[in-house]
Amino acid sequence: MAQSAITSAPLSPPTVAKLPLRAILPWAAFFGLLMLVLLYFVGAEEGATSLLSGAGVHEWVHDGRHLLGFPCH
Template identity: 70%
Template sequence: MAQSIAQPTSTTAVPATLPIGVIAPWAFFFGLLMLVLLYFVGAEQGATAIFSGTGVHEWVHDGRHLLGFPCH
């Protein structure tokens, strides 16, 4: 049986690129999601409250303190 010797080939690493049209909708979606979460953790209470009562406040209470937002 004949054995073949593998010849090294010159390969250059080409970085994979994504078009901005693919990234932009996802970046917008996650940016908007982060802003909504930041609103609920940081401002959903008092004068800017969308929901009445303290339900949202109680759900995000520990996260609010963890991120340094005062709530008492």
């Protein structure tokens, strides 16, 4: 059997790319606002707080409302 004399270089630790806060902040604000709007439509879009007339939104989010524990009846 032949032996090889291959040596490997020591591995350097992986580098983590750092994102500046200025790059993340607009996206975080956008998704935060989007989640608040979604929470409103699932949790409160009916009755006295309704922004849209009719029961269309209520019927679209009805099962999600019950799944998340919001009362609706």
